[in-house]
Amino acid sequence: MSDGDLAPHLSRLGLPDDEIRAYLYLLRTGPSTIDQVSIGLAEPIDIVTPAVRTLVDAGLVGTGGVDGRIVTPVPPASGLQILSRRRESELEQARVATLNAYDTFRRAVSPQRTDDLIEVVTGTAIAQRIQQMELSARKEIRRLDSPPYFTEGHVNNAELEQLARGDVTYKVVYARAAIEDPGRYAQNVQPCVAAGEQARVLPEVPVKLTIVDQQFATVSLPVAEADVNRSLLVVRPSSLLSALIGLFEASWRLAVPLHAGARAPSPVQPIEQRLLGLLAAGANDDSIARQLGVSRRTVFRHLQRLMDHAGATSRFQLAVHAVRHRWI
Secondary structure, eight states: OOHHHHHHHHHHTTOOHHHHHHHHHHHHHOSEEHHHHHHHHTOOHHHHHHHHHHHHHTTSEEEESGGGOEEEEOOOHHHHHHHHHHHHHHHHHHHHHHHHHHHHHHHHHSOOOGGGSEEEEETTHHHHHHHHHHHTOSSEEEEEEOSOOSSSSSOOHHHHHHHHHTSSEEEEEEEHHHHTOHHHIIIIIHHHHHTTOEEEEESOOSSEEEEETTTEEEEEOOHHHHTTOOEEEEEOSSHHHHHHHHHHHHHHHHSEEEOOSSOOOTTOOHHHHHHHHHHHTTOOHHHHHHHHTSOHHHHHHHHHHHHHHHTOSSHHHHHHHHHHTTOO
């Protein structure tokens, strides 16, 4: 196959023109330095360098030699899979954007049909749809969080990236079961709260709910019902969406603040602040000890110190005092 025949196929995979020219050059010449590619293509080095880096990231080109200065084509199977998945994701995002644009148009010219209010997503499409919707947020994401989780692993990179940019705010009410999972608490909850997420806790949440801006919401079942119905509902602008927003706001007002960082004022120590948050959420002594990485005896010692300082005679009184005096 000639360069002219291959180039359109590479373009369909999402490779820009500079990357295509660099890849075709390396297919013709074999191992080369970036300087040699630049000279061979008669392109400036500041154009060729990022193009080659993109090819390396895409898995089409590998590096070798001293300091990795030599680049050469590698077996493309894994790289083609990466590029294909990227294109699939981009096409799905384009599909969702087009459907949303048409929905906006149709609502402007005619009343919305009731069968368009809710979309049911099942199977492997659930995790992808969740990520796409989260990344589509422009101002705010509000969430009622409870196991089980459709996405693999604990780290929520999409949320951390949006919080780092500072253009999207997050308000999350966690069910007690979410923070009692040591792996999820350490790898998801703590990093997100430390990055700026506003978090609160309830013993239970009525549904798993994510509201993206004022545009749509996703609803799925909490852990008790998930085994019999693993599906995701996408709710578009309607009175139902307004009701879900009201449900979140009511839950938010009832929930207890959760802080994962060392932000507690004196006399509360950072470990005691976490203890109080877990206590207010209804966690038992064994769960609190596991979350804090201490013994039950140490938990009792901290509780006694806090109760003495608050003048509380019960754990309930201590939790109320802690909320009122902004210890948590």
